[in-house]
Amino acid sequence: MRVSITPAAEAVHLVVKEIHHVARVYSLFDVAQILLAGRERYHLQFAVSDKVGPILKSKLDSSMWLTKEEAIAHFWHSPASKDLYESEEIETDPPAGNFQVVARCGMSGEWLGPPNFHAYQTTLRRVHREQFSNMPFEVYASRVRTERGEEAVNAWLETMKKRVRWRLKGAGDEAWSFDRGEIERDFATKRFSEVFEEVRSAEISGNIPARDLSPGLLACVRIASSHARKHPAILIPTICRLLENEHLSVFKREGKLFTGPARPHPLTTDAILAERPSAMVEWLEANPTAKLADLWKGVLPEGTTEPGKEWLADLFWLLTQGHVLLFADDSLVLPRRRAPQGTKPATAKAPATKAAKKKKKKRKRKPRAPKVAVPTHAKVIRTISRMSPGRLRGLRGPDLLWRRRLVKRGKIASVVEEE
Structure with a gap:
């Protein structure tokens, strides 16, 4: 069994929408941590080897199980059973007879009936199967206690006045049955394939409840989730592919991958900008390591503490064009400005030194030994x-x-x- 975690396309779309809205640059490592912060933001992918049998997946609630017994037990405890079978409680006449002893569950307190009653064994096994299936039947049966007296018998008879019956949804009145075991056998033999299917690979949402997974699968999910949170970088290849589908740029800076509203697009040295964008670019060029708050202090007119809409609009334009990068920690970076096309940057000649004047001595090659011709x-x-x-x-x-x-x-x- 292999369980892997992949980011959900819906969650990546929301991240892309936020990046376009705030025009900030985020590290892909930080994006991976954001996607792992909530279980609804990623999907779980299951893959089973050919050496073992397939797993069972529910068509109704996407629950997954390793054995048929686990799937059947989940079905009867889930709301999906009400979509296939219906039940109702009706009043009936209590059993007639002379009962002296009544058995009672030692853990739940439910009345099981007299040991000599014909439905006692059926009720005993039903309670064990529905409530204490994780306990061996012999151990459960040893905890059943018996009570004597008219009060205990009357309490049991009172519970027998109301009984639950089941039938397949939409069937006729003759299909009602008081035997829960008969209904369970009908589902296991005839209706099981309508609810569950055998699969070797499946993808489900990461926020699936723990009760909808087999204990073995739940352990694999916890191991995969713990590994992904310790090493978020394993999600970066998938995140890059999803960001490309959203038409969001991915670029590398100082050996790390980033994503933002646009790739870095340096301005040329002769670029002509409006007054406000030009003031911001010149200030950032003079202050390479600056924060957003420092920028406003440096370029806003005296007496102004908060930037107006026109300043914010001009900064947003610079960010969306890639002329300025605004990172998640409010740090601003101005990509190194380049010379206009068609002009060669002037390079200052280094002063000549004695070592530079000396000619490099060529290494003398050793004469090769003459080849000896071997006659054929x-x-x-x-x-x-x-x-x-x-x-x-x-x-x-x-x-x-x-x-x-x-x-x-x-x-x-x-x-x-x-x-």
Whole structure:
């Protein structure tokens, strides 16, 4: 089982809307932490290996379970059961007979009935299945206590005057049944596939209630959530893809990824701006590390403490064009201004030094050893076949072997002439 966390597209859309509204630059690491702050802001993706069986997903409430027993138990405790089955409480005549002892649940206090009553075992197992299924039946049965007396019998008879019956929704009056086990068997054998489906991968909302997940799946979700909160950077690739779908720019600055209303777009040195934007740009150029409050103190006229709408509109224009960056901590950054196109920036020549005047000595390359040509077999055969008898007698080693072979084949011209 593999559980991974992915940001919800709806939550990313709200983040993008906020970024466009405030025109601020946020680190993608901070965006990941914002998306992990609420469970409704991300989705849970489940993937099951082929080595194990599939998981069961409800078509009604997206609950997920590992076994059929867990799914059935959840169905009867969820509101979804009322969509498929209906129940009603009716008044009936209490059982007739001479009862002396009445059994009662030792934990919930519910009356179970006399041990000799025909529905006692059915009631006992129903209460165990509905309320104490996590306890072995033998342990639960050992905690049942019996009470004697007319008061206990009358209390049980009073509960039997009202009984609950069930039927499939929309069925006729003859389909009513007082036996809950019969209804449960009908769902397990005939209606189960209408509510649950077998899947090997699924995606659900992160704010799913814990009661709608199998205990094993809930443990996997908690491990994945804890890992994601400790390492939010694992969400950044998915966040980048979702931001691109929202047409929001992503750029890198000082080795970190950021997103904002626009990419940094430096102004040229000869750019002509209006009075207010020009004043803000010149002040930021003179004060590289500044906060938003410092900017207003530096550019606003004397006696003015709060910027007017025209100042805010001009700053918003600079931010949306990428000429100025406003980060989440109110720090302002003016991207380094560039020279106009077609002009080369003047560079000051460094004064000549003695070390610069010295020419670099070229390293002398070591002479390479001459390549030794290794004669091929064809060349050896050709050379030996043309030798005189005197030279043939002076051959040694491999050449001597080649001479003997060539003599047997009659390939040496001088030997053939002598014969």
